[in-house]
Amino acid sequence: MANLDVLCVGSSVVDIPLHPVDRSVFDTVSYPVDDISMQVGGDALNESIILSRLGARVGLVTAVGDDAAGTFITTTARSEGVDVSRVRVRRGLTTSLNIGLVQPDGERTFITNRNGSLWLTEESDLDVSGRIGFAKILAFGSIFNNPLLSGAWIADLFHRAKAAGMTVCADMVPSRTGAGIEEIAEALGYVDYFFPNASEAIALTGAHDEFEAAAVLERHGVTNTVLKVGARGCLVHNAHTTEVVPAVGRDAVDTTGAGDNFAAGYICALLRGMNSIDAAVFANGVAGLSVTRLGATAAVRSLEQAEEFIAGIDATGT
Numbered sequence: 001m002a003n004l005d006v007l008c009v010g011s012s013v014v015d016i017p018l019h020p021v022d023r024s025v026f027d028t029v030s031y032p033v034d035d036i037s038m039q040v041g042g043d044a045l046n047e048s049i050i051l052s053r054l055g056a057r058v059g060l061v062t063a064v065g066d067d068a069a070g071t072f073i074t075t076t077a078r079s080e081g082v083d084v085s086r087v088r089v090r091r092g093l094t095t096s097l098n099i100g101l102v103q104p105d106g107e108r109t110f111i112t113n114r115n116g117s118l119w120l121t122e123e124s125d126l127d128v129s130g131r132i133g134f135a136k137i138l139a140f141g142s143i144f145n146n147p148l149l150s151g152a153w154i155a156d157l158f159h160r161a162k163a164a165g166m167t168v169c170a171d172m173v174p175s176r177t178g179a180g181i182e183e184i185a186e187a188l189g190y191v192d193y194f195f196p197n198a199s200e201a202i203a204l205t206g207a208h209d210e211f212e213a214a215a216v217l218e219r220h221g222v223t224n225t226v227l228k229v230g231a232r233g234c235l236v237h238n239a240h241t242t243e244v245v246p247a248v249g250r251d252a253v254d255t256t257g258a259g260d261n262f263a264a265g266y267i268c269a270l271l272r273g274m275n276s277i278d279a280a281v282f283a284n285g286v287a288g289l290s291v292t293r294l295g296a297t298a299a300v301r302s303l304e305q306a307e308e309f310i311a312g313i314d315a316t317g318t
C-alpha cells in the first residue's frame with residue numbers, strides 16, 4: 001500500500017444551497033431560486049479535496065449510505081485524486097444532505113437530517129485499519145460533528161496515531177449533545193494542532209476571551225492552538241508564542257467551508273516544513289482565497305494558484 005501524507009477522518013455530506021431565499025418562501029406554491037445543485041461538503045471531505053489539490057497524497061476515512069448521494073461523494077473524491085478505499089458504504093444508511101437556505105444578505109439556515117449518515121456514523125464505520133502509521137498526519141475533521149463518536153474512541157484513535165509517529169490535527173464544531181470539555185479532555189492531550197474558531201473555543205473552555213481559551217486548551221495538553229477569528233485571521237498559541245496572524249484578502253463572497261480550507265492550508269504548510277506562524281500565514285491565504293467564490297471547494301485549485309494569490313495580496317499591500 002502506498003504511503004499517504006494525510007489521513008482525513010470525519011464527515012462527508014452533500015450540500016444543497018438554495019439562494020436567494022427569504023421569509024416569504026412559504027407564501028407561494030413555487031419559489032424560483034438562481035441555482036439548485038449538489039455540492040460536496042463535510043469537514044473530512046472538504047479537507048481531503050483541498051489537500052489533494054494542494055499536492056498532498058490524501059486518504060479519506062468516512063461513512064456514507066448506499067445511495068446516489070453516497071456515490072456522488074465517493075466519485076467526486078476519487079476524481080479529485082483522494083484515496084477512497086476507506087470510505088465505508090453502509091447498507092441502509094441514508095447519506096446526509098444539508099439543505100442551506102441562504103437569505104439575500106448571506107444569513108444561512110441549514111436543514112439537516114437527524115437520521116442521516118452525519119448523525120448516525122458509528123465508531124465501527126470509521127475503518128483506519130492499515131492506515132495508522134502509513135500517513136504523516138492525522139486530520140480529524142471535527143470533534144463533536146458525528147455525535148455517536150465518543151471522546152474515549154477519539155482519544156484512542158489519537159493515541160494510536162501519536163504512538164505510530166503521526167502528527168495529530170483536529171477541528172471542532174459545537175456539541176449537539178451538550179457534551180463539554182471533560183468528554184474530550186483525554187483526546188485533547190494528544191492534539192498537536194487544534195483549529196477551533198474563537199466562539200467554539202470560548203464556549204468549550206468557558207473562557208472570557210480567545211487568549212484565555214487558548215491558555216485553557218494548552219493546560220489540557222494541546223501543543224499548538226490555532227484559533228480562527230474570521231476576517232481577523234487566526235491566533236497562534238503555543239509554549240513559545242502567542243500571536244495574531246492577520247487574514248489575507250478582504251472581499252469575502254461566501255465563507256462556507258472557510259474553516260476546512262484553513263485546516264487544509266495549515267496541514268499543507270506543515271507538510272512543507274513551515275513553522276507554526278508561517279503555516280498560519282499560508283492557511284489564512286488558502287482560506288482567504290476560498291472565500292472569494294461561492295461554495296467550499298470552488299476557489300482553491302492548486303498550490304501554485306494559492307501561492308500566487310498570497311503573493312499578489314502581499315505585492316499590493318492589501
Ligand code: ADP
Binds near residue numbers: 230249291
Ligand atoms: P469557521 O469557518 O471554522 O467558523 P472562520 O469563520 O473563523 O472559521 O474562518 C476560517 C478562516 O477563514 C479564518 O481564520 C480566515 O483565515 C479566513 N476568513 C474567514 N473570513 C474571512 C474574510 N472575510 N476575509 C478573509 N479571510 C477570511
Ligand code: NA
Binds near residue numbers: 171173196197259
Ligand atoms: Na469550524
